[in-house]
Amino acid sequence: KQEVTQIPAALSVPEGENLVLNCSFTDSAIYNLQWFRQDPGKGLTSLLLIQSSQREQTSGRLNASLDKSSGRSTLYIAASQPGDSATYLCAVAPNAGGTSYGKLTFGQGTILTVHP
């Protein structure tokens, strides 16, 4: 059974700092990995999706890497801003074929606070 773990559970940084969030998964047979942002009481916003054949994806100040063989992904946020404060979730889709691709397994998230 796939298990996804995120470290740290919470992170507080001053504005402007570069930071790294970590995600690990136990079963390397994944179809893709996604990073989501969740604001309090709100839904999940997909930030980056990395297919299993890719090593990284970038969007603006965000860069996500994937090392499938070691079961790890990192989300790098450059020049953090107070508006980046949110919970960041990592989720993997299994590569078990057919309809299983849609069954995401989530980590527990990292609560990020960026203070001015």
Added chain:
Amino acid sequence: EPEVTQTPSHQVTQMGQEVILRCVPISNHLYFYWYRQILGQKVEFLVSFYNNEISEKSEIFDDQFSVERPDGSNFTLKIRSTKLEDSAMYFCASSRQWGQGAFGSGTRLTVV
């Protein structure tokens, strides 16, 4: 930008009552999902739906749960007889391809 819409945003129900949570997926999406998040816990997969039938379901999705796409635009989750432990945020998602969904903002279900 198109988005997944969920109603209501918050529902309070008495234990034992039936509830229906409603979702309007993005119009050209073919794959539909329900997830839930109990307060303080991980987001958990409940069920996926494609071509008018359930594709996958988790062990959480027992006989008390059902899903339906009644009219080609709505996607509903019904809980037949709610229990206290059903209290959670329920998220609907839809996608054009497996594993790349857009999520709605959720319905917070409180069972009292």
